[in-house]
Amino acid sequence: MGLLENRFDDNVVVEKLDKLLSWARSTSPWFFQFGTACCAIEMMAAAASRHDLMRIGIIPRSSPRQADVMIVAGTVTMKMALRVKKLYEQMADPKYVVAMGSCATSGGPYWQHGYHVLKGVDLVIPVDVYVPGCPPRPEALIEGLLKLQEQILEGRPLTRKTG
Amino acid sequence: MKRYFTDIYESVTSIVGGMGITxxxxxxxxxxxxxxxxxxEKWPRPERNIGFDHSSYNVIRSRLHVDMDDCIGCLKCERACPVDCIKIETEKSPVRGEDLKEIKHKGVTSNGTRKALVVTRFDIDMSECCYCNLCTYPCPEECIFMTGGPNAKKHPIDYEFSEPDxxxxxxxxxxxxAKQGLAELNAKQDAEA
Known part of the structure; x- marks a missing residue:
């Protein structure tokens, strides 16, 4: 993945650096707002002053180049799937994806007869956290993002994975 | 000279005044x-005005829950679901209205209905659910419901359950x-007969 990712053996320096790096990453995952449907409204509400994502270090960005987390909020059509992949590839490492709502998770109401809808965004890009709801409440999205923060905090980016 | 000191005085007083407001x-x-x-902290769920008494109807949009001890396997919720996210499989119970301790099956519901079927599969895919609540109305035993609302005492509201998988x-x-246990039970009964 990145320049430093999984290149070092286990030792004292790397272990402490690892913790610092993952802590720094977990406390400021700026998100790329990819709102395609009604879930985008809830995402906006989560970023606004009532729920205020900024107090946990999560700031909305409009460009994939500046973002760490991509929140796919809403129905992803077949045509849009190519764009989702392109935008994901434009993000700088380390990058994470949150699939928000039923549509992004599994196709949602369109999972059976929707000829034009991608059945889950995990078919094109790797997803870290799935947030259920149709649409999820802002609190549910924040809970998903807190879960993602925990996941990042547990990650050891520098240590080489054995086995 | 006078100007110099008044400037200092003004800057100090304005800073003190401004910071005081802050x-x-x-x-x-x-x-x-x-x-x-x-x-x-969490906010209580806002009440929705649906035209009749709120407390007796569950109009909360949260996670679905099923009390399996009360479920009779009538498939009404499966048929009502507009997105087909509920999947139920049933098998005939060997003795109607009797408890089957081997598979923890309860014979009689809390409403007093004697069950004829054993539910071997009851899956709800919450990632496909559209939280329309249509499955809760046809249920004759009122065993499928959304957590919270009138059922909050038994099942507290749960609308944030995101998963990494x-x-x-x-x-x-x-x-x-249940499926395997029932098959074994039936085989045992056949052997006895």
Whole structure:
């Protein structure tokens, strides 16, 4: 993945650096707002002053180049799937994806007869956290993002994975 | 010379005055803060006006839950679901209305209905659910409902249940090993007969 990712053996320096790096990453995952449907409204509400994502270090960005987390909020059509992949590839490492709502998770109401809808965004890009709801409440999205923060905090980016 | 000292005086007083207002707001603003400190505090769910008494109808949009001891396997919720996210499989019970301790099957519901079927599979895929609540109305035993609302005492409201793995969003309510246990039970009965 990145320049430093999984290149070092286990030792004292790397272990402490690892913790610092993952802590720094977990406390400021700026998100790329990819709102395609009604879930985008809830995402906006989560970023606004009532729920205020900024107090946990999560700031909305409009460009994939500046973002760490991509929140796919809403129905992803077949045509849009190519764009989702392109935008994901434009993000700088380390990058994470949150699939928000039923549509992004599994196709949602369109999972059976929707000829034009991608059945889950995990078919094109790797997803870290799935947030259920149709649409999820802002609190549910924040809970998903807190879960993602925990996941990042547990990650050891520098240590080489054995086995 | 006079100008020099009045300038110093003005700058000091204006800074003290300005910072005083900031200090007042620092402590005053806490009282009329609109932000919800989410993981520490939660808002109660707003009540929806649906035209009749709210307390007796469950109109909450949260996670679906099934009380399997009350489920008779009538498939009404499966048929009502507009997105087909409920999957039920049933098998005939060897003795109607009797408890089957081997598979933890309860014979009689809390309403007093004697069950003829054993539910071997009851899966709800919450990632496909559209939270329309249509499955809860046809249920004759009122065993499928959304958590919270009138059922909050038994099942507190749960609308934030995000998972890192998608298959964890499929909730399996049927008793574990019910299908296999029932097959064994039937085989035993056949051998005896």
């Amino acid at each position: 200090l007042v707001h620092l402590f005053k603003a806490r009282n009329d803060n609109v932000t919800l400190q989410y993981p520490e 998608r298959s964890d969003l499929i909730y399996r309510f049927a008793k574990k090993g």
